[in-house]
Amino acid sequence: MSSYSPRLQRLIDALRRLPGVGPKSAQRMAFHLLDRDREAAQLLGGALGEALSGIGRCPQCRMFCEDESCRYCSAARSQAGQLCVVEGPADLMAIDAGTSYRGRYFVLMGRLSPLDGIGPEELGLPQLEALLDQGWVQELIIATNPTVEGEATAYYLAELAKSRQIRVSRIAHGVPMGGELEYIDGGTLAHALSDRRVL
Amino acid sequence: MSSYSPRLQRLIDALRRLPGVGPKSAQRMAFHLLDRDREAAQLLGGALGEALSGIGRCPQCRMFCEDESCRYCSAARSQAGQLCVVEGPADLMAIDAGTSYRGRYFVLMGRLSPLDGIGPEELGLPQLEALLDQGWVQELIIATNPTVEGEATAYYLAELAKSRQIRVSRIAHGVPMGGELEYIDGGTLAHALSDRRVL
Numbered sequence: 001m002s003s004y005s006p007r008l009q010r011l012i013d014a015l016r017r018l019p020g021v022g023p024k025s026a027q028r029m030a031f032h033l034l035d036r037d038r039e040a041a042q043l044l045g046g047a048l049g050e051a052l053s054g055i056g057r058c059p060q061c062r063m064f065c066e067d068e069s070c071r072y073c074s075a076a077r078s079q080a081g082q083l084c085v086v087e088g089p090a091d092l093m094a095i096d097a098g099t100s101y102r103g104r105y106f107v108l109m110g111r112l113s114p115l116d117g118i119g120p121e122e123l124g125l126p127q128l129e130a131l132l133d134q135g136w137v138q139e140l141i142i143a144t145n146p147t148v149e150g151e152a153t154a155y156y157l158a159e160l161a162k163s164r165q166i167r168v169s170r171i172a173h174g175v176p177m178g179g180e181l182e183y184i185d186g187g188t189l190a191h192a193l194s195d196r197r198v199l
Numbered sequence: 200m201s202s203y204s205p206r207l208q209r210l211i212d213a214l215r216r217l218p219g220v221g222p223k224s225a226q227r228m229a230f231h232l233l234d235r236d237r238e239a240a241q242l243l244g245g246a247l248g249e250a251l252s253g254i255g256r257c258p259q260c261r262m263f264c265e266d267e268s269c270r271y272c273s274a275a276r277s278q279a280g281q282l283c284v285v286e287g288p289a290d291l292m293a294i295d296a297g298t299s300y301r302g303r304y305f306v307l308m309g310r311l312s313p314l315d316g317i318g319p320e321e322l323g324l325p326q327l328e329a330l331l332d333q334g335w336v337q338e339l340i341i342a343t344n345p346t347v348e349g350e351a352t353a354y355y356l357a358e359l360a361k362s363r364q365i366r367v368s369r370i371a372h373g374v375p376m377g378g379e380l381e382y383i384d385g386g387t388l389a390h391a392l393s394d395r396r397v398l
Binding site for chain 2: 003004005006007008010011013014015017018019020025027028029030031032033034035037038040041042043044045046047048049050051052054055064065066067071088089090093109
């Protein structure tokens with residue numbers, strides 16, 4: 001049996017730890033970097049070091065943040081009095097890039113999942129409660145995913161806000177724009193029907 | 200429009216240069232590394248630096264090599280008198296791991312493609328000729344891919360060996376083991392039929 005030389009093996013092993021990368025892709029990436037794009041390898045190595053040392057978490061919204069002042073927690077964003085809770089950084093980016101929403105955010109970095117040991121503490125809910133207690137939040141917009149755990153998390157979050165007399169809303173779930181009813185799953189259709197709007 | 204912070208943007212851009220990684224995957228990888236697996240980011244950064252500084256090319260077979268003596272160019276491997284020519288390092292690894300072949304290799308790092316400016320020089324064919332002139336090669340096994348360019352390369356390689364009275368062979372192309380005739384493409388079937396063996 002043949003095997004890689006030690007450095008090459010370590011590079012392939014490290015690449016395999018990226019999400020969605022199996023042994024074949026990792027080998028392909030390693031060979032590509034070594035053979036055709038050493039500049040990319042250099043860039044990636046530098047960017048990784050820079051990111052590890054320079055990117056932290058915003059103490060307010062828990063989003064990745066590399067400056068003193070988080071761009072998503074500015075005073076201007078607080079003015080609308082809206083706070084949108086999302087599960088992860090990618091959700092925040094999707095909402096901020098795809099909609100006109102310009103309020104504040106709170107990133108859970110996960111969802112309630114007691115069986116996996118993820119409770120309110122792990123999601124930073126004490127921090128969220130502190131934010132709600134600051135008094136400027138007039139509406140809590142819950143944008144967790146429509147999964148079982150996401151729904152449970154949404155319910156928990158709603159209770160937090162209601163106990164403080166803060167308005168709570170949940171983003172709408174239904175037939176996606178451009179979707180065809182024929183191909184939509186039953187759960188989504190049922191949701192769309194029960195949440196129908198009067199025109 | 201929202202955008203990433205500078206360090207995060209650089210990390211995502213660097214990840215996008217990996218083969219098969221688009222903008223969404225790059226974002227997912229960056230968030231995964233920063234959020235859930237900083238250790239992997241550190242490992243990858245280290246492995247990249249180590250690989251760039253420590254992995255070179257063997258002057259004989261052109262395979263990646265990190266020591267003075269290439270593991271694929273040992274005297275023991277030369278004894279069989281066989282030299283197998285492959286297009287890339289992954290092909291070498293596949294043959295060495297999947298077969299019992301234990302002769303020497305020569306890695307072209309590409310295939311002849313005059314339109315892209317890849318000629319004999321770029322594939323190190325002068326080095327290959329020097330190897331063939333050393334006198335120990337009794338058989339040149341051509342394992343380039345069965346594409347148009349791979350076939351052209353194979354033809355060129357065969358001429359090099361024939362002019363030196365060295366036996367040349369080409370790996371067999373046909374129906375893969377476990378394959379079902381029904382689903383095999385016509386080109387492969389035609390090849391399998393014309394190359395049929397007397398039993």
